Amino acid sequence: MPSTSATTANNSSNGTTGGTAPEIMLELVDESGNTIGTAEKLSAHQAPGQLHRAFSVFLFDPAGRLLLQQRALGKYHSPGVWSNTCCGHPYPGESPFAAAARRTYEELGIAPSLLAEAGTVRYNHPDPESGLVEQEFNHLFVGLVQSPLRPDPEEVAETVFVTPQELTERHARDTFSAWFMTVLDAARPAVKELTGPDAGW
Template identity: 80%
Template sequence: MPITPANGLSADTAAVPAPDDSAEPIMLELVDEDGRTIGTAEKLSAHIAPGRLHRAFSVFLFDDEGRLLLQRRALEKYHSPGVWSNTCCGHPYPGEPPFVAAARRTGEELGIAPALMREAGTVRYNHPDPDSGLVEQEYNHLFVGIVRAEPRPAPEEIAETAFVTPDELDTLRARYPFSAWFMTVLDAARPAVREVTGDAAGW
């Protein structure tokens, strides 16, 4: 699927099909404050206020020019639809290593495999989503890497993508809504981001 200019940024748009209500419930891994597994819960129930602390991951991929690959979430996603966010985020299956889950979902959502991906620490947060009323209580594993392939987003997951510089990110954030967790995970990942992109990229 070709990348086309949109608002001065590299972007891709697609129609979003209706969700499949017949799918089996997705189970998440519940954890304690130290990230130790303590059980499982169905995905939606874990996000109903006040939320249950669960394992998650966030991926930040950059091109060779040091631009961050963003995605705008599909308009029919039940949680934070239509907002911009980091390259990929999600939840490991119970027992699935976070690195494996991050690589798997990057492929499923964006149709690409990172040329390089490394761990970038963890961050724990509690972010309510004011629009949906759902809550992100997450112990989030961070990953940073390089991408050299052209994204081919899955339309049921992603409405649009864009590669941005730090200045372009500031402009985008001033004009459009971003996920509640975006700046928390980006700030936590910045030391690893700077190692991967170099100081000249400005992250």
């Protein structure tokens, strides 16, 4: 059970290239997703990890292809790996929906269309490279991309739209985030409803 007390870490990175940033606080939650406290972002991810609220976004183009992003090489957690369209953490007191829309704009320069809730999933995924741990109660969202991307290079190294078959091939070839398949599998019912049967998700 996570501690309900706020914890801090000095000189914590904000996840972007170089330097340090002010502390970013996350919401700690219980196994039912109820808020029980806060913790500084980096300390919440240090082993064994503290269960905290997160979100994952899956956006699709009109052809039903999924937008993937490669995380920037300067990020302290899982740099350079491929993952879903956008993921992150609400600020304490911020709704997951608002956080998902905010962070998608900050990272990719777009406002998602028809953004809808797609359930939640709880997981525990250690990152073998950094030693950090994702203990997350994750709120899932699906939506559409209907405007040109303007990725922030400090957050996103590369983007690509993929079909289910292209994702299978890329997943076998490239390195993906530890949580990617967990959140995608949990979101699949909503993805199928959004994209339709012909998309193949």
